[in-house]
Amino acid sequence: MHLISFNVFRTLSFPDTHYVKPEHFLRHKEELRRADWVLFPEYWQLNALVHGLNCRVFPSVASYRIGHDKVEMTRAFQTVAPTHTPWTLIESNGPREREMIWDTMPLPFVAKRPKASMGEGVWLIQSRSDWQRYCQAADVLYVQEYLPIDRDIRVVVVGEQVVTAYWRHQADQGFYNNVARGGHIDTSPVPEAAEQLALQLAQDLDVNHAGFDIAMVGGHPYVLEFNRLFGNQGLGKGNELQQAILGYLTAHCAPEDPDGPADPQPPWPVAV
Template sequence: MRLISFDVFRTLGLPDVQVIKPEHFLRHRDDLRDADWVLFPEYWQLNALVHGLKCRVFPSVASYRIGHDKIEMTRAFQTVAPHNTPWTLIEANGPRQREEIWDRMLLPFVAKRPRASMGEGVWLIENQADWQKYCDGAEVLYTQEYLPIDRDIRVVVAGDRVVTAYWRHQADQGFYNNIARGGWADHSAVPSAATDLALKVARTLDVNHAGFDIAMVGSVPYLLEFNRLFGNQGVNHAGLLRQAIFDYLAGELEPRDPPTPVTPVPPWPIAV
């Protein structure tokens, strides 16, 4: 395979990879056109590579576009897995909308900034002062019900399979489970309902490189979000992730006539 990467660290160990700095991509137009895969471009490169140079990119276009904005992501989740998406209100930031959301949401609730990661841009709203402070700095109002959990599950999907899944326990200050915010990883077994849901959603949305964050409330898994460029702190088998990516890239280039069977996934988990 002819591979070009724009992220040397995420493609370490893959064979025969040519690395290009993102800002130099126009100097390598012919190489990019001839490549079998272009790996981990920056978001701002996507249209030029896919529509201009007709490159095949990894992660997928859906991984980029859905993963770029929590509003778009939540609406996609509501479309394909409504029973496994927390109750969410998204409105323009105006006086009427602020009042309506405040009247409808039960305290405490969660407010988010649409474009943030690693636990940044997420607030627990416990009183009207918290709500006012959030609204004063928000372009769009994005609120979700608070789920009573002290840990969540990170499910890592690469290519067409789950590479690993682990618990993320709450940080000492509470609320945040992100390892970047003081949470910690626990590699004990996770419920299959969480991994089944993540893989089903990934396949349905054509997302092929993502760290899904899933909350378990009793036996019901809830989709919180996914990160296209997830942290590797909790991924204790980097070789498995690299192999999953390579297998997927190679497999997608093989002829598929007749189509290659896909491992079946159980039906959607639903609320009980």
């Protein structure tokens, strides 16, 4: 199995793997065409690799496209798991839309910037002034109901398996559970319902490398978002993630026969 990686840090010690700088990919077109898999390209490379060079990329195209924007992600969640998606309003940033959301969504509520990660670009709206500051900074209005939680669950999925799942407790200043914003990790067992929701979403949306953030409210799991490129703070010191990725790539290495299997012989005589 011949692999080309555009992210050396996520593929360290992968066997038979050649690293190429993303900005130099056009110098390696023939090698890319021959590779069994192309690993962790940048988002801006995706169309050129998939549609121009017919490369098989990992993570999946869906992982990139759905995971690139919270608006697209939430609409996908609403499609396949509406009862597990927090109440969300998405509107253009105009005066009427601002007033409609303010009049509709009970305080407090959460407002987000659609292309932020690691807890950046997230506001807890508790007053009209909070809302005005968010509206001045936002291109698109994206707000969700506030869930009464002090922790959430990160479920790391690769292919068809959960690699790890752990709690993320709220930061000392409150609100944020992200480790990058001061949240801390707790490896106590997580509810099976959280893992099953993450696996079901990954299967339904063809997402094969993601850290899903799941909130538990009264025993009911809600999906907040997923990150295609998740942090490794909760993964421990082993090589479980590498083994899961390599196992998935090996199992899905052979391309499907476009013509399908040969037609079976009919169980009855054929007239000639």
